[in-house]
Structures are given as structure tokens and as C-alpha cells.
Amino acid sequence: MATQGKKPGGGMTVAEAGRMGGKLVSEKYGAAFYERIGKKGGSSTAERYGPEFFGKIGRKGGMAVSEKYGAGHFERIGRRGGQKVASLIERAKQLEEADKHPEPEVRPVERIGA
Numbered sequence: 001m002a003t004q005g006k007k008p009g010g011g012m013t014v015a016e017a018g019r020m021g022g023k024l025v026s027e028k029y030g031a032a033f034y035e036r037i038g039k040k041g042g043s044s045t046a047e048r049y050g051p052e053f054f055g056k057i058g059r060k061g062g063m064a065v066s067e068k069y070g071a072g073h074f075e076r077i078g079r080r081g082g083q084k085v086a087s088l089i090e091r092a093k094q095l096e097e098a099d100k101h102p103e104p105e106v107r108p109v110e111r112i113g114a
Contacts, residue, residue, distance in 0.1 A: 012020070025033070045053065065073065 062074075
């Protein structure tokens with residue numbers, strides 16, 4: 001395994017090299033590239049292990065998160081998500097109403113014979 005420290009000759013660390021390589025790939029191919037290879041990897045994994053594999057690793061991840069943050073974590077983030085959705089719906093309704101009833105244009109007062 002490669003070390004994470006500086007090389008004696010003044011070279012870059014493994015982390016720095018990885019960051020630099022990732023940045024170059026991102027600049028060259030863009031976000032669509034990562035989306036494409038992600039889908040390809042997901043399809044390959046589904047073919048190899050079957051759809052139940054994703055359920056298994058999802059449960060495993062959920063249990064790890066529950067152990068780390070406590071049982072109420074999912075309830076808290078669910079409530080936060082629900083509040084966010086409710087506020088977005090309310091904002092959309094307000095914008096829709098504003099479009100139906102635009103405020104009248106206020107013109108500056110014109111003085112005659114001044």
C-alpha cells in the first residue's frame with residue numbers, strides 16, 4: 001500500500017496525486033463522464049450480484065448510520081426534509097399567485113407647467 005507522507009525527493013503525496021488526477025479527468029471529460037461510468041458500474045454490479053445485493057448493502061449502511069447518530073437520526077432528517085418540501089410548495093404557490101395578479105405599475109408623478 002502506498003504511503004500518504006511526502007517522498008524524500010520532494011514528490012507529491014498519494015493524496016495529492018489522486019486529487020490532481022481527479023481534477024484533470026473532471027476537466028477533460030466533465031460531469032457526464034462520471035454519470036456514465038457510475039451507471040455502468042451499477043449495472044455491472046446488479047448483473048453480478050443481483051438486485052437483492054443493493055438491499056443488503058443499504059441495510060448495512062443504514063445500521064452503521066443508526067449506530068453512529070442514534071435511532072432518532074432518520075426521524076430528524078425525515079422531518080427536516082418534509083419541512084423543506086412544505087416550504088418549497090408554499091413558495092411555488094406564492095409565485096404562482098403573483099403571476100396571476102401582477103402588481104400594478106407605479107409611474108412617477110408628472111408635474112404639469114412646473
